[in-house]
Amino acid sequence: MTSSDKSSPIDELRAQYEELAELSGSLAHEIKNPLSVIHMNIDLLSEDLADWHSPESRRPLERAKIIRDQCVRMQGLLRDFLRYARLRDIDLVSGSLNDQLETVLNAYSAEAAQREIEIVRFLDNDLPSIALHSDSLQAALMNLVKNALEATDRGGQILVRTYTTNSGVAMDLIDTGRGIDGNTIMHMFEPFYTTKEGGSGLGLPTARKIIEAHSGRMSVESDVGQGTKFTLEFPALRRII
Missing domain, CATH: 3.30.565.10 (Histidine kinase-like ATPase, C-terminal domain)
Known part of the structure; x- marks a missing residue:
């Protein structure tokens, strides 16, 4: 291998960063799908609990709301992360x-x-x-x-x-x-x-x-x-x- 074929430490670091960014973006995208399923089902569960019209349903309904709120927060976090991780070269x-x-x-x-x-x-x-x-x-x-x-x-x-x-x-x-x-x-x-x-x-x-x-x-x-x-x-x- 000639000296011109060797990658500089900066090039190697850049390649590692690109690989990590791509992997992180792919992982975040994969998390979005099951998170969407959780969000959808917790909404359906909340509707079922709301139909009970009984004091016993109040506590599980409150817990379902907590789960739904955290799903919304995680979906927002994933959206922002994907935007950050995948922003590279853009056409100007x-x-x-x-x-x-x-x-x-x-x-x-x-x-x-x-x-x-x-x-x-x-x-x-x-x-x-x-x-x-x-x-x-x-x-x-x-x-x-x-x-x-x-x-x-x-x-x-x-x-x-x-x-x-x-x-x-x-x-x-x-x-x-x-x-x-x-x-x-x-x-x-x-x-x-x-x-x-x-x-x-x-x-x-x-x-x-x-x-x-x-x-x-x-x-x-x-x-x-x-x-x-x-x-x-x-x-x-x-x-x-």
Whole structure:
């Protein structure tokens, strides 16, 4: 074997990671099927117990609800894990970051209005195009906007702005919410780390992975009690004159 045929330690590590990711994804997918069967049957059992109309059925009905709730939680966890594990190379096309943001913000406008949270938009109309995958980029943006809404109290504000940079385009998502402490910022992009009850801990890691798949980067600044700012940066596509 020549030296050119030998795999470098980095190549070997990458191959091992790919194999592990594929195995983990396959295992999670296999778990989904029996979990769906359990969920369906516990729903049927709950319906049977509800028809008894007796005090004796109350305790098993409560236990059935606990099982159903945990099934829902596990199904959500598996969904998030599969999205995280299988996100590798994606096909990118020329598109507008503003358009992706408008779609996401419009999707949350009703919830924001109901909670009396103002969404302020400062989107640069002359923003250059970027290479993007619409579905995955919107999923990342939705995660960030959803988190901002959850962190912001009634009467608060979320500001979204886009602008050009020396190397491309960027967007800021700024909320007036509760803020994030330093320890959480250090770990928030680690898979399965979460401070939310019932959270999967995969939302932000998946969002960052999506941004990196777009050759972009994500950063965060926060002050407890003052709010949080997420900044996303992307390389711009060259304009053809």
